[in-house]
Amino acid sequence: MHDLMSEKKNIKFPEDALVLVHRIMARYPPGRQKSAILPVLHLAQAEFDGWLSSPVMDYVASLLGIKPIEVYEVASFYSMFNLKPVGKCVIEVCRTGPCWLMGAEDIVTYLEKKLGIKTGETTPDGMFTLKTVECLASCGTAPMMQVGEKYHENLTCEKLDEILGEYRKNTEDHISHWAKDKIKSKEA
Numbered sequence: 001m002h003d004l005m006s007e008k009k010n011i012k013f014p015e016d017a018l019v020l021v022h023r024i025m026a027r028y029p030p031g032r033q034k035s036a037i038l039p040v041l042h043l044a045q046a047e048f049d050g051w052l053s054s055p056v057m058d059y060v061a062s063l064l065g066i067k068p069i070e071v072y073e074v075a076s077f078y079s080m081f082n083l084k085p086v087g088k089c090v091i092e093v094c095r096t097g098p099c100w101l102m103g104a105e106d107i108v109t110y111l112e113k114k115l116g117i118k119t120g121e122t123t124p125d126g127m128f129t130l131k132t133v134e135c136l137a138s139c140g141t142a143p144m145m146q147v148g149e150k151y152h153e154n155l156t157c158e159k160l161d162e163i164l165g166e167y168r169k170n171t172e173d174h175i176s177h178w179a180k181d182k183i184k185s186k187e188a
């Protein structure tokens, strides 16, 4: 209980992010701040280690002046929000019709075997999290997957080997979700 309280107290956007949150909220008429929830959650996920804990969602609710449950509902509806800690790279494989017909299932099976985890899990070294998601609007280049901001298309097992190798070499801190700078320049 005490830990949760102190964790809550420590959750605060840095000043530049807070300025951005208020700028996003100002786009909507008074009383309609809930409409800012998606960009604010993206920003929260980018700022707080790639996932949205309950205290982070409570903090977002307090900023928007809405009930925490309203934030939980939205965050749990969209697959791009992570509700538990994730690895440095979150791999999201599309499993909807066209991708499925083009072999998405084989792609998932191959990744599970290669990474030694099941869908929904993170590798013990904290490098990769594997998820399956619905259509990412790139059906013409199926099967495909998204990692952070990047789409990887026309996937084959050979291509996956290359892609995983590249991510392993990447030393950036956060490539699992939208980069903070990108969000800030987009929303500024």
Ligand code: FES
Binding pocket: 094, 095, 096, 097, 098, 099, 100, 134, 135, 136, 137, 138, 139, 140, 142, 144
């Ligand atoms: S079905 Fe996979 S991107 Fe549309």
